[in-house]
Amino acid sequence: MRNIFVLLFFFILTGSVSVNAQTLPDQKETLAVMKKVNGYFMKKYADYTIPSFYGRVRPSNIWTRGVYYEGLMSLYGIYPHEDYYRYAYDWADFHKWGMRNGNTTRNADDHCCGQTYIDLYNICPSDPNMIRNIKASIDMVVNTPQVNDWWWIDAVQMAMPIFAKFGKMTGEQKYYDKMWDMYYYTRSQHDETGMFNQKDGLWWRDQDFNPPYKEPNGEDCYWSRGNGWVYAALVRVLDEIPADEKHRQDYINDFLTMSKALKKCQREDGFWNVSLHDPTNFGGKETSGTALFVYGMVWGVRDGLLDRKEYLPVALKAWNAMVKDAVHPNGFLGYVQGTGKEPKDGQPVTYKSVPDFEDYGVGCFLLAGTEVYKLK
Incomplete structure (x- = not known):
């Protein structure tokens, strides 16, 4: 009888382990779908020098493309394919490692490309010219008193990680201090109340959406991708700053507050709506915001900040939904909202609709997939 109970316990135990193991997406399949989505983009936009022509001409080092290259560099980190590196390096070199509005720009959208410049430099730090322009621009921001540059929450993702990267690279506290001052102003002081509603755990996109602005159902307007930008920025900053950085716990607290809020408003199918409330x-369904939430949640689980049993099912449900419902056989990514700042912008959002800019959606998806791939 005792042997029977031992065997029964063994089968229950091994069965449980087997089930738990099967809940994680297969690494080969995860890599394959990322390669397919990225391959579609690199084939369609093989000439990285061509500017965009939506309404007006914009060079290819604008923020939308910068976000794509953030994702590509993350993919390169787990799959160092030479074509990926060359596609990023040649793009940066074509733009002379500069920003669309020059070194004197304070605009976070202009700064976004600098994240990839720094990543490329860190791979082979032999040419200081690779980061000279972005460092000059960030140093100008650091050395001047203004802290109100990030008046829209997208800016937090576009620029904030650069300060963290330079702080890590140089060991100079001034980058961390300025980063916090600017983040805190956007979070808690801009337009008197700040952009972060701690009660709901979510961010208003800019002062146009602060109360008394309401959605049609009477709720506050919390734009999915806008909140995704902040969520991703917190991850990218926490990945860089040291464990004893004096505001690290403040960033963690905001990350945890957002995680709890995002978990509550996930759709039944795994996606998030463009309007969270x-x-x-x-x-x-909307892919870009969903991908950013997956990126943040899986990172949080892997880093031990989020409870694995509580948050991993949420993130994997979203990842599996994107893979199943958004990725076309040829790698095109559906359900990506076009550019804008609120739910009505960039519509329609459908399986077949092509957004005005395809690049940032792909970048967000690659960031998410890379974190999923790293799960064990």
């Missing part, structure tokens, strides 16, 4: 206002 009003599914009736241009409701439906």
